[in-house]
Amino acid sequence: MTAPEELTVAERIRNRFDNLTRAERQLANAIMENYPASGLGSITAVAIASNVSTPTVLRMAKKLGFSGFPDLQAALHLEIEATILNPIAKHNRWAENAPDTHILNRFADVVMENMRQTLRQIDPAEFNTVAELLSDREHAVHVVGGRITRSLADYFFTHMQVIRENVTLVAPNSNIWPHYLLNMRPGDVLVAFDIRRYERDIMGLVKMAKSKGVVVVVFTDQWGSPAAKHARHSFHSRIEAPSAWDSSVISLFVVEAMIAAVQSLSWEETEQRMKSLEDLFDQTRLFRKFT
Amino acid sequence: MTAPEELTVAERIRNRFDNLTRAERQLANAIMENYPASGLGSITAVAIASNVSTPTVLRMAKKLGFSGFPDLQAALHLEIEATILNPIAKHNRWAENAPDTHILNRFADVVMENMRQTLRQIDPAEFNTVAELLSDREHAVHVVGGRITRSLADYFFTHMQVIRENVTLVAPNSNIWPHYLLNMRPGDVLVAFDIRRYERDIMGLVKMAKSKGVVVVVFTDQWGSPAAKHARHSFHSRIEAPSAWDSSVISLFVVEAMIAAVQSLSWEETEQRMKSLEDLFDQTRLFRKFT
DNA sequence: AATTTTATGAAAATATATCTCCAGATTTGT
DNA sequence: ACAAATCTGGAGATATATTTTCATAAAATT
Numbered sequence: 001m002t003a004p005e006e007l008t009v010a011e012r013i014r015n016r017f018d019n020l021t022r023a024e025r026q027l028a029n030a031i032m033e034n035y036p037a038s039g040l041g042s043i044t045a046v047a048i049a050s051n052v053s054t055p056t057v058l059r060m061a062k063k064l065g066f067s068g069f070p071d072l073q074a075a076l077h078l079e080i081e082a083t084i085l086n087p088i089a090k091h092n093r094w095a096e097n098a099p100d101t102h103i104l105n106r107f108a109d110v111v112m113e114n115m116r117q118t119l120r121q122i123d124p125a126e127f128n129t130v131a132e133l134l135s136d137r138e139h140a141v142h143v144v145g146g147r148i149t150r151s152l153a154d155y156f157f158t159h160m161q162v163i164r165e166n167v168t169l170v171a172p173n174s175n176i177w178p179h180y181l182l183n184m185r186p187g188d189v190l191v192a193f194d195i196r197r198y199e200r201d202i203m204g205l206v207k208m209a210k211s212k213g214v215v216v217v218v219f220t221d222q223w224g225s226p227a228a229k230h231a232r233h234s235f236h237s238r239i240e241a242p243s244a245w246d247s248s249v250i251s252l253f254v255v256e257a258m259i260a261a262v263q264s265l266s267w268e269e270t271e272q273r274m275k276s277l278e279d280l281f282d283q284t285r286l287f288r289k290f291t
Numbered sequence: 292m293t294a295p296e297e298l299t300v301a302e303r304i305r306n307r308f309d310n311l312t313r314a315e316r317q318l319a320n321a322i323m324e325n326y327p328a329s330g331l332g333s334i335t336a337v338a339i340a341s342n343v344s345t346p347t348v349l350r351m352a353k354k355l356g357f358s359g360f361p362d363l364q365a366a367l368h369l370e371i372e373a374t375i376l377n378p379i380a381k382h383n384r385w386a387e388n389a390p391d392t393h394i395l396n397r398f399a400d401v402v403m404e405n406m407r408q409t410l411r412q413i414d415p416a417e418f419n420t421v422a423e424l425l426s427d428r429e430h431a432v433h434v435v436g437g438r439i440t441r442s443l444a445d446y447f448f449t450h451m452q453v454i455r456e457n458v459t460l461v462a463p464n465s466n467i468w469p470h471y472l473l474n475m476r477p478g479d480v481l482v483a484f485d486i487r488r489y490e491r492d493i494m495g496l497v498k499m500a501k502s503k504g505v506v507v508v509v510f511t512d513q514w515g516s517p518a519a520k521h522a523r524h525s526f527h528s529r530i531e532a533p534s535a536w537d538s539s540v541i542s543l544f545v546v547e548a549m550i551a552a553v554q555s556l557s558w559e560e561t562e563q564r565m566k567s568l569e570d571l572f573d574q575t576r577l578f579r580k581f582t
Numbered sequence: 583a584a585t586t587t588t589a590t591g592a593a594a595a596t597a598t599a600t601c602t603c604c605a606g607a608t609t610t611g612t
Numbered sequence: 613a614c615a616a617a618t619c620t621g622g623a624g625a626t627a628t629a630t631t632t633t634c635a636t637a638a639a640a641t642t
Contacts, residue, residue, distance in 0.1 A: 044598085044599065059619095122305075151443070158438070224308065234309060245554075256536075263534060333628080334631095343590085
């Protein structure tokens, strides 16, 4: 036997429909008509929409086993939550041979949730715009990162360097940033990485670059680096992690997607460059042959 | 141009995120967290759930272009109605506002599959063993990466350096690797990153380190670096990507999970070190204060 | 360091929603 | 057709939600 609390409002209505009075049936039909959205307004709104009085709504709510109208509505909210929630996020266990509480599984849960949230926030149009900016050979691309984000900046730079010419990685030491600023021209793009704790210097660099007419793109976290306010475009990744540190996994995900987008916007040139690169590698015998 | 009334609440939040204040961003994130169900309660309930005051909720609602909170909520109700009525348009996409074929969605699919496969392959016992090895202060940890994996090595190094002393990042230039080999002692741990195309030099370094009694841990891809054969432990991440490059997202995921595991194995010391680090940052005023 | 601007939440004021009560309408049983 | 039981909604009482006001705190600017 299912406990009454676990029945949906719709089920309760169906179960007790025969016990309902005329006005209540009218109300029940109106609710089922466009369920569950029809039950979301105030008791007054629901009453009016169904052409019954508010006490009728209340009485039916009580008949259905709720303590009052707000109680019924809370149940509807939970149902909506359950219906709308993305089922992909609910993977019970990632590493099947490890317990749920193993760090691998906990991490996997959080990362997937981060991914879901991040993708919901990204505006694909803005993403495309930035990809186009970055594939424009007319203007240079400058990349800068902070203490932790340096690795991301470096990763991004390494790939962009293969895709196109005229890409600079700004050195981590902010003392010599003025040298880099010298080389930035209007229309150039500055890609800055900054997650908490946000670094003063990045903010400064962004402001100065902006005043020189440089288009600034900031990759930051869900709270947003202060530098993002001065940026033309910004991408917010969720960086939650079951650890003392933040997670950069999703930031890297967005970066890789961006690299892929830029690459496909200018595949012909990129392909050429990659081939030349292969040749160079062959000559230096840096790599073993891949089988 | 879309009329403002036709934008969803989520879109409005995205559009104006950069104009939001700290408390408002906190609220926005809480709403997006479990959207749209999170916005269904009373203004008070929403405020409490997000840990902000009710006026903040109201102010944000107005900033987003609504006349008040009930207006915002009515918009949510309409969205829910639209979503539920059209079940096909729903949840099979990550970035709901981009087509399935958009690179963001294709990337998300692949990453998710990579994660599944990778976690299925990892032996949690081995994972734990390596975490213990890395948290043993008696022995030094050396980290090395290749052309692409350098960023991962760097990331791992940066974090390990905070967690414990006696961690070295081996410089990318393999000419001077012999210098580093000089400092490796039996029982030390060498963490090497190597994904295709596998690099000859990494292989050489691993072999030599092994012959000196160093415990080698290799992070590689699903096919496995040849260096992995000489390693005591190895972790294989799936690096498939819808792009000309491989994806490092899952490798980073495993690295972060490992960092978290090591950190929790020696939390007391790590905590001390992190506090000292905070103090140092405060003194150098490198970061802006995070609120 | 001092000043201005902006952001924030506590608390009061207002508006709205919810519930209670009850008088009349409707149905049911005789 | 009549009495009893039940149903229904109007109107007021109460509770809650929403908005406004304002003092304080934080941040930006000078």
